[in-house]
Amino acid sequence: MADALDPTGASEAARWRGLAPVHAPDAEWLLLGSFPGVASLRAQQYYGHPRNQFWRLVGEVFGVDLVAMTYPERLAALGAQRVAVWDVITETEREGSLDSAIRHPFASDLGRLLQQLPALRTIGFNGGTALRFGLKQLGPLAARYRVLGLPSSSPAYTMPYDDKLRAWRELAGPLNDR
Numbered sequence: 001m002a003d004a005l006d007p008t009g010a011s012e013a014a015r016w017r018g019l020a021p022v023h024a025p026d027a028e029w030l031l032l033g034s035f036p037g038v039a040s041l042r043a044q045q046y047y048g049h050p051r052n053q054f055w056r057l058v059g060e061v062f063g064v065d066l067v068a069m070t071y072p073e074r075l076a077a078l079g080a081q082r083v084a085v086w087d088v089i090t091e092t093e094r095e096g097s098l099d100s101a102i103r104h105p106f107a108s109d110l111g112r113l114l115q116q117l118p119a120l121r122t123i124g125f126n127g128g129t130a131l132r133f134g135l136k137q138l139g140p141l142a143a144r145y146r147v148l149g150l151p152s153s154s155p156a157y158t159m160p161y162d163d164k165l166r167a168w169r170e171l172a173g174p175l176n177d178r
Contacts, residue, residue, distance in 0.1 A: 016041055017091045021113055022075055023084030029122045029171060030113075031058070034129040035089040035105070037154070045071045046085050051155035054126065057168045058083065084117060086110075088125075088133040110137050121145060124171050127152030146173070 018035055033046075033054075040048035047054035048071075055074060059066035062081045066074045078085060092105040114120060123138075123145045125131035131149040135142055148171065151157060151164045 014095070015091065015093050018087050018089060018108070019044065019046060021084065021086035021108075022046065022078065023086070023113070023117060024079045024082070025116065026082055026119050027079075027084035027117050028082040028119050029124065030084045030086070030117065030120055031124045031126060031171075032110075032130050032134050033085075033087045033126040034133065035087050035092055035094070043071075047153065049155065052153055053155070053161060053164065054153035056161075057153055057165060060165055061168050061171050082119070084113075084120075086113060088130050088137060105133070107133065107137050110134065111141060114141060122148065122171060122173070124148045124150050124168075126150055127154065127157065 016035070019040070023030070036046065037049055037052070039050075040046060040052075042048070055066040058078070062083070064077050064081065066077055069077060086108060088108055088110065089105040090108040123134070123142070125134050125148065128149070135147070150171075151159050151167050153164070157164075
């Protein structure tokens with residue numbers, strides 16, 4: 001069976017382990033995806049598929065050219081902007097990269113992460129699957145935060161980029177007075 005470090009590309013669903021959360025204790029924003037795609041797992045990088053629009057969207061929202069940076073520079077820039085990143089699913093079976101192919105998911109321990117982020121004010125869910133899984137996991141904890149369901153940054157979600165960006169700009173909302 002394949003794992004995130006040794007994917008076989010087999011035609012049957014493989015068991016995949018996701019990536020560790022990226023955060024600093026002063027994070028004010030938490031961006032949660034569903035589960036990394038195959039390209040991201042192979043690269044061991046969040047949003048590693050070259051057509052995924054995450055880095056472009058977040059860069060435009062926070063005024064930082066994340067696309068031009070290396071992956072370590074991107075993570076450092078997110079930290080400087082007080083943005084944390086993780087996924088709502090930590091392990092799953094899936095063939096390919098589509099959320100619709102997720103089977104037997106193990107939930108990430110979002111409650112534990114939130115305890116490590118005392119300055120957190122906004123949680124943005126990257127796509128509908130992340131929103132559904134995440135809200136179920138958070139339960140009443142969600143009421144403590146500004147929660148946004150954002151259009152997926154995935155290339156499989158074909159909403160025009162400008163429409164995605166308009167929705168993602170809501171992240172900066174009331175915290176844009178920094």
